[in-house]
Amino acid sequence: MTETAHQGSSAGIPDETDVLIVGGGPAGSLLACLLARRGIRTVLVEKQTSLERSFRGETIAAPSVASLNALGFGPALRAHGFLETTAVTTIAEQRKVLRVDYSKFKGLPLPIDIPQPGLIRIFNEHTEGLADHVYLSGWSFGSLIEDGGTVRGAVLTRRGEKVAVRARLVIGADGRFSKVRKASGLVADVQPMARDFLSFLVPRPPSWGSEAQLVIEGDRHLVILPTFPDSLRIGHNLPKRGLGDLRAAGFDAFKRGIMSISPQLAPLVDEHLHTWDDTGFLEIFTAELEEWARDGLLLIGDASHTATPILGQGVNLAMQDAITIVPVIAASLAKGGQDKVVTKAELADFVAKRRAHKIHVTGFQRMQEAQLAVGDPRGIKLRSLRFRLLNNLPGKYRIFNKVINARHEIDPVDLAAARTAPKPVRTGAKALQEAGRD
Numbered sequence: 001m002t003e004t005a006h007q008g009s010s011a012g013i014p015d016e017t018d019v020l021i022v023g024g025g026p027a028g029s030l031l032a033c034l035l036a037r038r039g040i041r042t043v044l045v046e047k048q049t050s051l052e053r054s055f056r057g058e059t060i061a062a063p064s065v066a067s068l069n070a071l072g073f074g075p076a077l078r079a080h081g082f083l084e085t086t087a088v089t090t091i092a093e094q095r096k097v098l099r100v101d102y103s104k105f106k107g108l109p110l111p112i113d114i115p116q117p118g119l120i121r122i123f124n125e126h127t128e129g130l131a132d133h134v135y136l137s138g139w140s141f142g143s144l145i146e147d148g149g150t151v152r153g154a155v156l157t158r159r160g161e162k163v164a165v166r167a168r169l170v171i172g173a174d175g176r177f178s179k180v181r182k183a184s185g186l187v188a189d190v191q192p193m194a195r196d197f198l199s200f201l202v203p204r205p206p207s208w209g210s211e212a213q214l215v216i217e218g219d220r221h222l223v224i225l226p227t228f229p230d231s232l233r234i235g236h237n238l239p240k241r242g243l244g245d246l247r248a249a250g251f252d253a254f255k256r257g258i259m260s261i262s263p264q265l266a267p268l269v270d271e272h273l274h275t276w277d278d279t280g281f282l283e284i285f286t287a288e289l290e291e292w293a294r295d296g297l298l299l300i301g302d303a304s305h306t307a308t309p310i311l312g313q314g315v316n317l318a319m320q321d322a323i324t325i326v327p328v329i330a331a332s333l334a335k336g337g338q339d340k341v342v343t344k345a346e347l348a349d350f351v352a353k354r355r356a357h358k359i360h361v362t363g364f365q366r367m368q369e370a371q372l373a374v375g376d377p378r379g380i381k382l383r384s385l386r387f388r389l390l391n392n393l394p395g396k397y398r399i400f401n402k403v404i405n406a407r408h409e410i411d412p413v414d415l416a417a418a419r420t421a422p423k424p425v426r427t428g429a430k431a432l433q434e435a436g437r438d
């Protein structure tokens with residue numbers, strides 16, 4: 001513990017808890033809810049005071065939609081509203097070469113688009129009424145509390161104030177630039193992808209329907225995603241560190257470039273895209289770790305493995321981590337008293353399985369990105385041929401099923417807890433410190 005950190009009970013922040021979760025994104029907020037439903041004491045620390053955030057992944061793949069329904073979030077999702085995506089079509093050099101119809105995946109609902117603030121709010125509202133759960137918004141992770149190589153909690157900070165919270169497990173769910181990961185000494189192999197991404201929104205005309213598109217022209221491409229409630233989100237690749245050159249060439253040139261890739265999109269872009277301020281930049285890299293855990297510490301979501309946006313898997317992978325780790329944590333905590341931490345050995349099986357799946361997904365993404373980056377005429381022809389062959393392959397749906405629809409178990413205890421869980425509190429997650437600290 002650092003010298004200036006003090007125990008936080010005077011502010012209503014507990015001195016100790018079972019699980020201290022850093023990061024209230026999709027992974028952390030869902031995990032907090034599922035643990036609290038089991039009566040496990042949780043503290044969820046989120047550095048932002050608002051759920052509103054710049055754009056993040058919004059696609060929830062079919063198996064995760066099924067899981068969210070099974071875990072009792074269906075009514076809240078429907079009350080919020082979402083958009084079902086029916087298919088994705090790949091258009092290469094102005095020709096349709098591959099179509100994946102999501103209704104062909106047997107026994108699964110359609111994938112949905114829901115903005116992250118809405119999704120996270122739903123998780124938080126389902127957690128808020130549960131006993132022994134504390135949500136600290138506006139507090140940041142500062143450092144780990146360690147004892148002989150075992151993690152025993154964390155020091156949290158807010159505007160110069162420091163509070164120590166001891167825990168039997170610290171979860172780093174703090175995203176792609178995870179500070180918990182850095183503090184833990186677990187080393188990430190960070191690989192920049194050759195290209196980055198610029199994205200923007202245009203209104204979605206009713207005639208567009210609810211199909212996503214991947215539109216490729218030479219070594220440039222657009223990802224076009226129907227977005228809730230009434231937009232199209234367009235992502236465009238750009239060379240690594242190429243934003244400066246793109247801007248130097250001028251906004252009109254950028255616009256004309258986009259319009260030349262997709263004539264269908266061109267009138268919408270022409271009418272609705274006005275300045276660079278309408279666009280958002282995403283640096284694309286992957287981060288992979290051999291080890292995700294230490295005694296008393298686990299990384300999940302983007303902190304444990306950062307994927308690329310290809311096939312929209314980041315939110316999914318994050319939520320699947322949360323769903324599948326719950327019974328492992330519960331079993332470990334049931335074994336001992338407050339001094340018993342969740343050990344690396346107890347987490348090993350979870351890490352091995354999740355890591356293998358994430359590596360599989362990232363491998364597919366890398367292959368896809370390599371295809372998209374092809375620019376020579378022969379390579380372009382070959383790429384089109386490959387897409388068309390894949391389109392006609394009898395095993396097409398089996399291949400995509402493995403990457404985007406990998407099933408995951410939900411523990412029966414969590415299914416039962418969902419059935420008896422209290423109704424969500426509709427006031428939005430309370431910010432404990434705002435009530436008690438100042």
Ligand SMILES: Cc1cc2nc3c(=O)[nH]c(=O)nc-3n(C[C@H](O)[C@H](O)[C@H](O)COP(=O)(O)OP(=O)(O)OC[C@H]3O[C@@H](n4cnc5c(N)ncnc54)[C@H](O)[C@@H]3O)c2cc1C
Nearest residue numbers: 023025026027047056057140141174175301302312313314
């Ligand atoms: C601009 C952008 C676009 C993306 N587009 C896509 C896409 O199209 N498709 C896709 O599948 N994925 C996309 N992703 C990735 C997707 O959003 C993530 O995979 C997903 O959100 C991971 O969830 P998470 O809970 O692990 O982490 P995050 O969603 O990153 O949540 C981490 C949380 O931790 C909080 N936090 C960070 N540091 C601290 C700290 N020190 N103390 C306390 N709290 C902290 C953050 O405020 C945040 O709320 C995109 C990501 C970005 C940034």
